[in-house]
Amino acid sequence: MKLMADFDENDAPRTVLRGEGSRRGILDAAEDLFTERGFARTSLRDVAERARTGRGAILLHFKDKDGLAMAVAERAAGRLRAADHQPAASPLAGRISALLEHGDSALVLEVLVHVLSARSEVRRHHRDFLARRREGVEALLVRRRPAHVDPVAAAGRERAAAVALNGVLLGIHLQVLLDxxxxxxxxxxxxxxxxxDRNLDDVWR
Incomplete structure (x- = not known):
């Protein structure tokens, strides 16, 4: 039995680090496999073998395959947000194209298309992901808003434009995945x- 005198105060931090390392390794393996084979053709056993861990470790960290998939999607979405380093004055078309051509965009949609179902937790994650995408477009529009425009009056039109553009861009990606x-x-x-971009001024008229 380990006595208090023998207790190493670094034991707990090392355990946490090992846990985080295990989680990160599982996410890396799942991301690679989802990209190579697709979500539907990847099993938890495949992920465990690629990550050199047990299936139980995956269930411990993520509960099930849907939980793992959403963690992969959320991590990829985070990289997408971090990838937008272009100045606010850059053409909207170029900024959005650059983000959507990023490999993580296709990965996120690949996962969401396959896990979306009537299950409330997955629907919540999908809803939150789409909300973040809309908010990102809205933020771009706010930065491009002419100084003379009333922000209160413009907010509703900017939201509608963000919903429309988000739907078009995601629809394009869905078509690519299916055909x-x-x-x-x-x-x-x-x-x-x-x-x-060419019709952007119409948002504020």
Whole structure:
């Protein structure tokens, strides 16, 4: 039995670090497999083997495959938000295209398409993800808003524009996932955001 005199005060921090390292390794493995094989063709056993851990460790950290998938999606979405380093004055089309062509954007949508169901927890995560995307577009619009425009009057129109653009861009990605041979992702994204950028002033009229 370990006596108090023998207690190493660094034991707990090392345990926490090991736990975080295990969680990160599982996420890395799941992300690689979801990208290589797709969500539906990846099992928890596959993830455990790639991460060199046991299936029980995955269940301990994430509860089930849906929980693991949402953690992968949330981490990728966080990288997407961090990737937007362009100045606020940059053309809206270029900023949004750059983010949506980022590999993490396709990964997030791949996961969400497969795990979305009637289960309330997954629906909540999907709803929150879409809300963050809308808020990101709204923030871009606020920074581009002309100085003479009344912010109270503009807020509703900016929200509507963000919902519309978010829906178009996610719809393009969904088509790519379902029928990749028939959709030119880069051309479709460029077309959508260019049309939006050219008509941006209409949001504030």
């Amino acid at each position: 990749p041979e028939s959709v030119d992702l880069e051309a479709a994204l460029t077309s959508a955001v260019t049309m939006f």
